[in-house]
Amino acid sequence: MSTTKRGEKRTKVLFRATGVTKVYQMGEVEVHALRGVDLELYAGEFVVILGASGSGKSTLLNILGGLDVPTGGTVVFRDHRLTGADEDQLTEYRREHVGFVFQFYNLISSLTALENVALVADIAQNALAPREALRLVGLGERCDHYPAQLSGGEQQRVAIARAIGKRPDVLLCDEPTGALDVRTGVVVLEAISRINQELGTLTAVITHNAAIAAMADRVIHLSDGQISNIDTNDVRVQAKELVW
Amino acid sequence: MNRLLIADLKRMWRQGLAIPLLLACGIALFVMSNSSVRSVENTRNRYYQQYRFADVFAGLVRAPQSLGNRIAEIPGVQRAQTRIVRDVLLDIDDMVEPASCRLVSIETDDPSPMNAVYLTRGSFPRDPDRSEVILSELFAEAHQLLPGDTIDCIMGGRKQTLRIVGVGLSPEYVYVVQPGLMLTDNRRYGVAWMPRRQMEAAFNMEGAFNYVSIQLQPHANTEEVIARLDRLTKPFGGTGAYAREDQESHLRVADEMSQMKTMAFVMPTIFLAVSGFLFNIVFTRLINQQTEQIATLRAFGYRPSEVGWHYVKMVLLLVGIGSAIGCLAGMRMSWWLTDAYIRFFRFPTIDYEFATRYAVIAILSAAAAAIAGTFAAIRKAVSLQPAVAMRPPAPRDYHGLWAERTGLSRWLSPVARMVVRRLETNRLSTTLSVLGMALGVAIVVLGSFFEDTIDYVVSFQFDKSQRQDVNLTFVETLSPSAVHDMQHLPGVSQVQPYRSAPVKLRHGRRTERLALMGLDEVPQLYRILDDQEKQVTFPVREGLTLSEKLAETLDVRTGDRVTVEVLDRRQFVKEMLVAKVFPNFSGPAAYLNRQQLHQLLQEGEQYSGAFLSVDPARLDQLYEEVKQTPTIAGVTDQSAARAAFDEAISESTSIMRVVYAVFSIGIALGVMYNCAIIILAERARDLATLRVMGFRRREVSMVLLSELAVITLLSLPIGLPIGYAFAYLTTVALDTDTQRFPLVIQPSTYAYATVIIVAGASLSALYVRRMLNSLDLVSVLKVKE
Ligand SMILES: Nc1ncnc2c1ncn2[C@@H]1O[C@H](COP(=O)(O)OP(=O)(O)OP(=O)(O)O)[C@@H](O)[C@H]1O
Numbered sequence A: 001m002s003t004t005k006r007g008e009k010r011t012k013v014l015f016r017a018t019g020v021t022k023v024y025q026m027g028e029v030e031v032h033a034l035r036g037v038d039l040e041l042y043a044g045e046f047v048v049i050l051g052a053s054g055s056g057k058s059t060l061l062n063i064l065g066g067l068d069v070p071t072g073g074t075v076v077f078r079d080h081r082l083t084g085a086d087e088d089q090l091t092e093y094r095r096e097h098v099g100f101v102f103q104f105y106n107l108i109s110s111l112t113a114l115e116n117v118a119l120v121a122d123i124a125q126n127a128l129a130p131r132e133a134l135r136l137v138g139l140g141e142r143c144d145h146y147p148a149q150l151s152g153g154e155q156q157r158v159a160i161a162r163a164i165g166k167r168p169d170v171l172l173c174d175e176p177t178g179a180l181d182v183r184t185g186v187v188v189l190e191a192i193s194r195i196n197q198e199l200g201t202l203t204a205v206i207t208h209n210a211a212i213a214a215m216a217d218r219v220i221h222l223s224d225g226q227i228s229n230i231d232t233n234d235v236r237v238q239a240k241e242l243v244w
Numbered sequence B: 001m002n003r004l005l006i007a008d009l010k011r012m013w014r015q016g017l018a019i020p021l022l023l024a025c026g027i028a029l030f031v032m033s034n035s036s037v038r039s040v041e042n043t044r045n046r047y048y049q050q051y052r053f054a055d056v057f058a059g060l061v062r063a064p065q066s067l068g069n070r071i072a073e074i075p076g077v078q079r080a081q082t083r084i085v086r087d088v089l090l091d092i093d094d095m096v097e098p099a100s101c102r103l104v105s106i107e108t109d110d111p112s113p114m115n116a117v118y119l120t121r122g123s124f125p126r127d128p129d130r131s132e133v134i135l136s137e138l139f140a141e142a143h144q145l146l147p148g149d150t151i152d153c154i155m156g157g158r159k160q161t162l163r164i165v166g167v168g169l170s171p172e173y174v175y176v177v178q179p180g181l182m183l184t185d186n187r188r189y190g191v192a193w194m195p196r197r198q199m200e201a202a203f204n205m206e207g208a209f210n211y212v213s214i215q216l217q218p219h220a221n222t223e224e225v226i227a228r229l230d231r232l233t234k235p236f237g238g239t240g241a242y243a244r245e246d247q248e249s250h251l252r253v254a255d256e257m258s259q260m261k262t263m264a265f266v267m268p269t270i271f272l273a274v275s276g277f278l279f280n281i282v283f284t285r286l287i288n289q290q291t292e293q294i295a296t297l298r299a300f301g302y303r304p305s306e307v308g309w310h311y312v313k314m315v316l317l318l319v320g321i322g323s324a325i326g327c328l329a330g331m332r333m334s335w336w337l338t339d340a341y342i343r344f345f346r347f348p349t350i351d352y353e354f355a356t357r358y359a360v361i362a363i364l365s366a367a368a369a370a371i372a373g374t375f376a377a378i379r380k381a382v383s384l385q386p387a388v389a390m391r392p393p394a395p396r397d398y399h400g401l402w403a404e405r406t407g408l409s410r411w412l413s414p415v416a417r418m419v420v421r422r423l424e425t426n427r428l429s430t431t432l433s434v435l436g437m438a439l440g441v442a443i444v445v446l447g448s449f450f451e452d453t454i455d456y457v458v459s460f461q462f463d464k465s466q467r468q469d470v471n472l473t474f475v476e477t478l479s480p481s482a483v484h485d486m487q488h489l490p491g492v493s494q495v496q497p498y499r500s501a502p503v504k505l506r507h508g509r510r511t512e513r514l515a516l517m518g519l520d521e522v523p524q525l526y527r528i529l530d531d532q533e534k535q536v537t538f539p540v541r542e543g544l545t546l547s548e549k550l551a552e553t554l555d556v557r558t559g560d561r562v563t564v565e566v567l568d569r570r571q572f573v574k575e576m577l578v579a580k581v582f583p584n585f586s587g588p589a590a591y592l593n594r595q596q597l598h599q600l601l602q603e604g605e606q607y608s609g610a611f612l613s614v615d616p617a618r619l620d621q622l623y624e625e626v627k628q629t630p631t632i633a634g635v636t637d638q639s640a641a642r643a644a645f646d647e648a649i650s651e652s653t654s655i656m657r658v659v660y661a662v663f664s665i666g667i668a669l670g671v672m673y674n675c676a677i678i679i680l681a682e683r684a685r686d687l688a689t690l691r692v693m694g695f696r697r698r699e700v701s702m703v704l705l706s707e708l709a710v711i712t713l714l715s716l717p718i719g720l721p722i723g724y725a726f727a728y729l730t731t732v733a734l735d736t737d738t739q740r741f742p743l744v745i746q747p748s749t750y751a752y753a754t755v756i757i758v759a760g761a762s763l764s765a766l767y768v769r770r771m772l773n774s775l776d777l778v779s780v781l782k783v784k785e
């Protein structure tokens, strides 16, 4: 079992969330998706978020990624206050710092793998070469294929390449393996983990699969809109060595 | 399933809103025009009946009252009413030029006279010692004359003062047109009704008459009566009897109404067809978007017929909403339009009718168009194996695309490539969008081209063809020396005398009554032009020159022979050759070289009137002089006639033009809006993805806007020719017995259509952009493709 010793990367705080709440108003009913979350995330670490369905994982991730705003509490990214930012400021924040990967790959079907990745090159200052990004996820050979010509796992890897193409500070993945079988899922996780290590990108992965937690530096357990527990792994397991 | 229907409708309300409105536009227009035409027709028929409009008319020079009794005995005649009718000049304070007026005798003691006068103001003449008249309403209004006012009249060379006691209307003079003029000019020509006794005294017609109207028994043989009447009146200078169908006012009203009818039919039918087609397009796209839902329903075990029925219900609901709005709006608008027409015609009462049959036709055809279009899409969706429909679409090969082959896409940014490739691969969607917008463009052209056509007709008539400043008509024909004197009237620089004679042309069973014009070989002022604007000349030759409309009416061709019956007092008949037929833009007309007309009439040089070219600065002087000239019966000022023509045309067509313009813009906007919404719906996921990646709102909306822009640009070169074709169809349909419109579309109209479409597209784009800005990114992406 090969392991990775944790280095000094924990020292730098990237996100600081305090008392974050999120209430969805559904007509008469109020849905409390988050009920006061306090959390710090550090540069370069690999975090897995676990929790039952409806526990607020996606909500939290979307707030961290600037796709959504909390009802209460504060979220600070470095020196940006995400709470209270308007839509344009959030867009700029996403543009410069965040890469997203979703369960459904959301590739643009009319663009090739390479072109999908090249999209971000348009908006990023310091982008990876698209081919380089695809090579990082092991798809260097499939540049000119359209999404419909790729398998689900390959599509998800293109989505990852696209997300990291602009060298984001954070990579947020919402159930990236949710639509994939185990073997394919492992390949995708490997790609994510490799990005995390080679580029030092803070990576947060939502999953239902507790086994994946072994890959992480820290595991955050969400339950009913609150953090119930945070585990710290002393050793990170490689994806291919996970026991599902 | 009903809950699903509601959910579906809720989800698509933005599109759903535009769909019934589109249909409502077509139906409203169709119902409106047909209802108002029926209403106007009903109103006219009731007016004719209530005020006993005669069936047969005949004019003669002078006949004793006893002839009237003999006429009443003709088999088939219910009753005959003899009258005295004379044209006189009026000297009116607010006009320098003299006005003309037709004096018509009325029987004050007959309780139910034919061609009865309907009083709108004042009373009937009562005082036998004073010259009291009822004045036609339009003329009275044009001069702001009221009961109690007086007008000066030149009767038989003597000036006389007429006292106005009433203002009225008559079915005989719904349209008051001066002989020889094309359209009404209410300032310069009117009708006055005067008690018979005073007319007899003024014109030395005691115990005599010069006009007779006849009411026929039901099922009487009109031609037979006319033939007998002609025989009776011939010795008294009868100019030929004619039926109501040939009566001047009726003819014009009927013509106007038949034009209204074709207008009411052609354009709204095109509108309806287009809106049905758009409905069809929109629905096809809608259902194509629903493939997955249909597959899911099928997977749950719903039968194809149940799924089909679900969508048919949706179509029917939308058709129902559209029809209801269309019918209500159409009915409301038809009242408004009928009122306007009836104000124009001056009918005393109004009979509204809702054209139920047409409404049903419109609704059924709309429903049929919608269901037919939807059916194909539904069938495709229903026949899909659920598993197939739920699978992502087969991989597309983009390599063969135009943008790839030409290497264009290499130069484009990935975002631009998205736009180009999508337009190219979603061919159906793109084609439907382009087609929809093209129809929007075409409808705008159709809705506004008529303006150009009318402008052209006016300029053709007044700038190119009739170049005289003044047209004089004489009481009786004048000799060359009298006409020569006219050279010396103030300001006159050129005189073109003409001879015209009332004739009846006959070819087989077809006849036409009109004035045969005798003109110089190459007329200088009053010119006759064909539809290519080439001047028609009248050399001394072997026969008549006919306008194409007349040739069609008589069914003759060059080389055929027609019988010319001269309806003057010397009434005689001669066979003549048709030497030339030329196409033009006015009604039936027949011409002959003037010298030949003199020969035909067996007379020396005699003129019926003259066209004058006059220094505009001295027109007033000329009119002063003309008023003193008893031999002149009528004066037509060309610029006034033009103004009157313009006014009449714009009055009678402006309402329709406005309605068409508004509706065409409405339809165009509806199409734009719908296209934009659909594009947004089809693109939401890609656009949300870009937004998540950090593309700015402006950058993302550029994707959508450039797609709309490309579609708009593609639709213009397609839509403008379609608009031309629609306009062509309209002019073909408007080609009636008496009128033909040239197809003239100015570049400005195309430019206008383009501006409207571009503006509409921009508005829709802005709206869609706003929707895009409020797109809920997370929820879009949460759903599986
Ligand atoms: N847009 C929304 N409107 C209303 N309620 C919402 C919305 N999004 C999430 N919720 C509610 O908030 C709660 C948390 O949702 P969230 O998506 O964060 O859960 P989750 O932990 O990601 O669940 P899962 O593992 O099933 O994805 C749920 O109860 C959910 O119903």
Ligand SMILES: [Mg+2]
Pocket (backbone or CB within 6 Å): A057, A058, A059, A174
């Ligand atoms: Mg979730």
